[in-house]
Amino acid sequence: MIPAMRSLKLEERDRATSIFNDIIMRFEHSQTPEAECGYKPITLIALMEKEVSEKDEFLRLFFSFIGQNPSTEGGEWETDVEHMLSRLASFDSWTTEEIDALRESLAAFAKYLVDNSLLPRRSPELMQDARPLLCSVKAFAAHTPQPTPAPLSPSILSDAAISTPQRVSILRRDCLARDRHRCVITRKFDAEEAGTRWKREKHNMKDDDGQLFSERDTFAFVEVAHIIPHFMPLSNEGGERKLASGHTIASTDAWLTMFQVESKQVAHRILNMFNPTAVNLINGPNIDRPRNALTPTHGLHRQFGEFDIAFEPIGPEPHTYKIDHVDPDDFVSVEKLLITVTLYLTPDRTIDPPSPELLEIHRAIGRILHVSAVGDYIEGFLRDMEEMEGGGVIPNGSSRLDDFVRFRLTVTGWLEGRSPAL
Known part of the structure; x- marks a missing residue:
């Protein structure tokens, strides 16, 4: 223990x-x-x-x-x-x-x-394919689902009654409203929202600040990105583990339950070392709240999700950040970075701003992944796991059966109603 x-x-x-x-x-x-x-x-x-x-x-x-x-x-x-x-x-x-x-x-x-x-943990509710996708912390974070923004007030339903896709839909709606339908980095206005306003208002269409758009304005598709992704194991209140197939493993299955619970405890403990309040900020449905999300364009979403972009707080003004690549020598970028931005706030603070604590954890993880080369290692590891998932042999001809079993138990969950192709 x-x-x-x-x-x-x-x-x-x-x-x-x-x-x-x-x-x-x-x-x-x-x-x-x-x-x-x-x-x-x-x-x-x-x-x-x-x-x-x-x-x-x-x-x-x-x-x-x-x-x-x-x-x-x-x-x-x-x-x-x-x-x-x-x-x-x-x-x-x-x-x-x-x-x-x-x-x-x-x-x-x-x-x-x-x-x-x-290594990543995937929420079963976010599985969008019958076969679990084996993706790293970096790859999974780069693909927060983008459902249509929800028209309903989140107060109508309890957290327990809202599935993860519904929560993410509400999250996207709230974050777009908070960030004024603009990318938090480039300030480009959301092309989807612009199209809606154009159909309604034509040349009189205005942004969220009431300013008319000009012909020089350019738009981009703006998405919602989790700061800390869904990579931790989730359990329901009854202490049972729900897996991708909908099966439930009762807590009486002592060996498997102990294996998974201890892995979750260690993940929580290590996350707590970065910030003691972090687990509560993203535990359960809290992971899909506005304080754990921001709105980048599609390309920046991918780079932010892969921990290639970091927000570093600067100056005395709250929510002001220097934004740059984790690797300052990175030549490949979808936008010119090393910029300073102050994040938008709602006037009455009814929607939480992105959490400085979670942005700092994101920055720290990015630095660790880059400098130690663990990020590249995880990508290679998961490519090997995907090869084994599909019944193939990994390039060097070896069999990482122990790694595969442990990964499936602690990450995606086993017992999907079928045996993996080994």
């Missing part, structure tokens, strides 16, 4: 930080080559520690994982931080075998982070 998270004592924090930095410095330059494991494991660990706000929790998780007892089945979590730190304080004088074991533990911890916080 995963140990409960508690704040470190001041002396523990200082010592843990020092030992952590020493370990990173010792192993990062000699980490497993990217070509071998697909990403930079030590760089990933270092970036996670740098980007999270709850560093005590991350350090405790790190040292607890490294302190697992490999001789025990499943590994027992070491919970005595002082004992773990005492063991690791002298790692520079360890034998070659002990150093290699520590290096393997670091690689295992990096994979643990990838499996539990960066």
